[in-house]
Structure formats: C-alpha cells, structure tokens
Amino acid sequence: MPWFEPVVTAIRELSSSSHHGLAGNSENPVANLSSLTLILSKKEASNLERKIMVFGQIVIGPPGSGKTTYCNGMSQFLELIGRKVAVINLDPGNDALPYECAVNIEDLIKLSDVMNEHSLGPNGGLVYCMDYLEKNIDWLEAKLKPLLKDHYLLFDFPGQVELFFLHENAKMAIMELMKKLNLRLTAVHLVDAHLCSDPGKYVSALLLSLSTMVHLELPHVNVLSKIDLIESYGKLAFNLDFYTDANDLSYLQYCLDQDPCAAKYRKLTKELCDIVEDYSLVNFTTLDIQDKESVGNLVKLIDKTNGYIFAGIEGSAVEFSKIAPSWNIRGTCFVKGIKMDISEGGNIKHERSPHP
Ligand SMILES: Nc1nc2c(ncn2[C@@H]2O[C@H](COP(=O)(O)OP(=O)(O)O)[C@@H](O)[C@H]2O)c(=O)[nH]1
Numbered sequence: 390m391p392w393f394e395p396v397v398t399a400i401r402e403l404s405s406s407s408h409h410g411l412a413g414n415s416e417n418p419v420a421n422l423s424s425l426t427l428i429l430s431k432k433e434a435s436n437l438e439r440k441i442m443v444f445g446q447i448v449i450g451p452p453g454s455g456k457t458t459y460c461n462g463m464s465q466f467l468e469l470i471g472r473k474v475a476v477i478n479l480d481p482g483n484d485a486l487p488y489e490c491a492v493n494i495e496d497l498i499k500l501s502d503v504m505n506e507h508s509l510g511p512n513g514g515l516v517y518c519m520d521y522l523e524k525n526i527d528w529l530e531a532k533l534k535p536l537l538k539d540h541y542l543l544f545d546f547p548g549q550v551e552l553f554f555l556h557e558n559a560k561m562a563i564m565e566l567m568k569k570l571n572l573r574l575t576a577v578h579l580v581d582a583h584l585c586s587d588p589g590k591y592v593s594a595l596l597l598s599l600s601t602m603v604h605l606e607l608p609h610v611n612v613l614s615k616i617d618l619i620e621s622y623g624k625l626a627f628n629l630d631f632y633t634d635a636n637d638l639s640y641l642q643y644c645l646d647q648d649p650c651a652a653k654y655r656k657l658t659k660e661l662c663d664i665v666e667d668y669s670l671v672n673f674t675t676l677d678i679q680d681k682e683s684v685g686n687l688v689k690l691i692d693k694t695n696g697y698i699f700a701g702i703e704g705s706a707v708e709f710s711k712i713a714p715s716w717n718i719r720g721t722c723f724v725k726g727i728k729m730d731i732s733e734g735g736n737i738k739h740e741r742s743p744h745p
Pocket residue numbers: 450451452453454455456457458459548614615616617618676677678679721722723724
C-alpha cells in the first residue's frame with residue numbers, strides 16, 4: 390500500500406460524510422481539516438507509523454575521492470545537529486575505518502578471501518562481493534531493521550566506478566533495500582576537484598557523473614570533493630562556477646586545442662560534451678569536509694533531494710542552530726603528504742606522511 394493511501398481514504402470518508410451533513414462544512418475549511426486530522430489520527434496513524442520513512446545517503450565515487458572521509462565527517466556533522474546516524478560500510482576494500490560502523494560488509498564477506506579463493510584481482514573481487522551482497526540482501530536487511538526507527542543512514546560504497554554505471558548488482562541491492570525498508574536515499578557522487586585542473590579529465594568526470602545518474606535513477610548530488618586543495622593545482626582555465634555549472638562546454642574546446650594530444654580527439658571530445666549538454670543533468674556542488682559551512686550547505690541540498698525537509702521531522706527546522714561554532718572533523722587525513730591529526734578542539738598537528 391502506498392504511504393498516501395490512508396490520507397486518500399480519509400479524504401474520501403470525509404467527503405462522503407459531508408454529503409450527509411455530518412462532519413463536512415464547506416464554509417469552514419478549518420473544521421474540515423480538523424475532521425480529516427481526527428479520522429487520520431484515529432484510524433490510520435498506526436499504519437503510517439508502521440510505514441516509517443527512513444532517510445539517508447549512498448556515498449559513491451572513484452577510489453580516493455574521499456568517500457570514507459566524507460562518511461566520517463558527515464556523520465559527525467549530522468550528530469552535532471541532532472540526528473542519530475548509522476554508517477554502513479559496504480566497501481570490503483576499506484581497511485582502516487575512521488568511523489564506528491553500525492554494519493560492516495566484512496562480517497558477510499572478505500575481499501582477501503574472495504581474491505584468494507577465486508584467483509581474482511581487486512576489481513573482480515569487488516564485483517564478486519557486490520554480487521554476493523545482492524544475493525544475501527536479507528543479511529543486510531536484518532542488520533538494518535533495528536536502526537530504522539530513528540537513524541539516518543550513510544552507506545559507504547566501494548570506489549570501482551563500473552559498479553555504478555555498468556553492473557546491475559550494486560544497483561539491484563540498493564533498489565531492493567529501498568523497496569523493502571521504505572528508504573529515501575540520495576546518491577552523493579564524489580569526484581576529486583583535482584579533475585578540474587585538466588580539461589580532458591574534467592570531460593571524463595562529466596561523463597562519469599552523467600552515466601552514473603542515468604544508471605542509478607536515484608535523487609543525485611554530484612560533489613567536487615577536496616575543494617580546499619584546488620588552488621594548489623595551479624590557476625584554473627576558468628573560474629570555479631564554470632566547472633560547477635557545466636553549462637557551456639564549448640569553451641573547453643579552446644583549452645583542449647592547446648594540447649596536441651587532446652587536439653587529436655577534437656571531434657570525439659566535442660561529441661561527448663554535446664551529449665552531456667543535451668542531457669542537461671550534470672552540475673556540481675563543492676565540498677571541503679573540514680569546513681562546517683561547506684558541509685552544512687551540502688546537507689541542506691541533500692535534505693531537499695531525498696525529501697527529509699518535507700517529512701515534517703520534529704525539530705528539523707532548528708537542527709542547524711545546534712552546530713557548534715568550533716566544529717571540526719576529528720580524525721586523520723593526508724594533505725600533500727602531510728599527515729594532519731585533527732583533534733576535537735580543531736587543533737591541527739602536521740607531520741610528514743611515511744608514504745608521500
Ligand atoms: N584536503 C582534503 N583531503 C581530503 C578530503 N576528503 C578526503 N581527503 C583525503 O583524501 C584521501 C582519500 O580519502 P578516502 O576517504 O580514503 O577516499 P575513498 O577511497 O573514496 O574512501 C585521504 O587521504 C583523505 O584524508 C577533503 O575534503 N580535503
């Protein structure tokens with residue numbers, strides 16, 4: 390039964406009772422509304438309660454784009470604004486997790502075991518793991534059920550991009566979960582902002598984003614991650630808006646013509662840019678996971694796409710006022726080979742990485 394069925398039934402009942410002069414009052418819509426609320430609350434509240442909507446995000450993107458760091462930072466941010474968050478690690482290749490995960494795919498299947506037993510490389514191993522997850526979706530469903538009542542879900546997925554624009558297994562696993570558990574999920578697709586520094590790489594980021602959007606068919610937000618590092622890649626050919634809006638890609642051609650290698654593929658690049666423009670679906674938002682304003686803006690956008698803001702969740706309007714002024718992500722990250730340990734108070738300790 391769709392979630393709106395009780396509302397429709399209540400409206401029907403109300404209109405039929407108004408014909409008999411019982412509860413309906415055409416001159417007083419407020420009275421009608423209160424009758425509707427009464428019918429709903431008495432008869433259907435329990436149904437609506439049972440069909441509770443659960444919100445969350447599916448975090449995807451190429452390896453190294455910052456998915457695990459994002460889940461860590463995002464969960465800390467959401468907890469600060471008062472949401473209960475559960476992070477679900479579905480990437481069997483994640484070895485050191487910076488967050489405490491509520492569900493870990495490692496409890497179901499280990500990438501190293503798959504690679505040894507089936508003589509597969511890491512890519513083949515991950516495809517196998519996603520296939521295995523789809524076939525054992527009941528395992529994940531059972532693990533998620535206790536969290537559904539009051540948690541916001543963050544799914545940390547593997548970085549093999551073909552899983553999300555080519556293969557069906559990860560998509561089928563997501564769809565099945567959404568249907569069975571009444572989940573409202575937004576795909577957050579992270580792309581390293583570094584790709585803006587090269588026109589050819591930027592075109593590939595556009596294509597990847599478009600094909601992932603078309604394949605997954607979910608509410609979707611494309612994010613240029615690690616935007617704090619963008620200046621360190623040198624001066625961009627255009628200002629940042631050009632890359633985030635992805636509106637008039639013909640300007641890219643001029644840059645590509647300067648590079649003899651890229652100029653060879655002029656016609657191909659033009660056709661690819663035309664496809665992206667014709668669909669008119671791709672744009673990006675930027676993210677520095679250590680900046681609370683940047684994370685907050687992204688949360689507001691995601692809340693609109695998955696419907697969190699429309700669900701009338703108690704207190705959601707005041708959530709953002711709860712953000713501590715000194716919010717900083719806790720954990721470790723490497724920035725240009727420098728290890729940055731960020732403490733809760735926001736103090737940053739620098740130390741050179743052993744493997745720059
Ligand atoms: N400067 C900076 N570094 C980041 C940011 N997000 C992630 N990183 C770093 O990027 C690297 C890869 O991140 P990770 O979360 O493991 O990527 P994943 O493979 O997509 O899960 C790590 O060294 C992170 O510390 C960011 O917003 N800014």
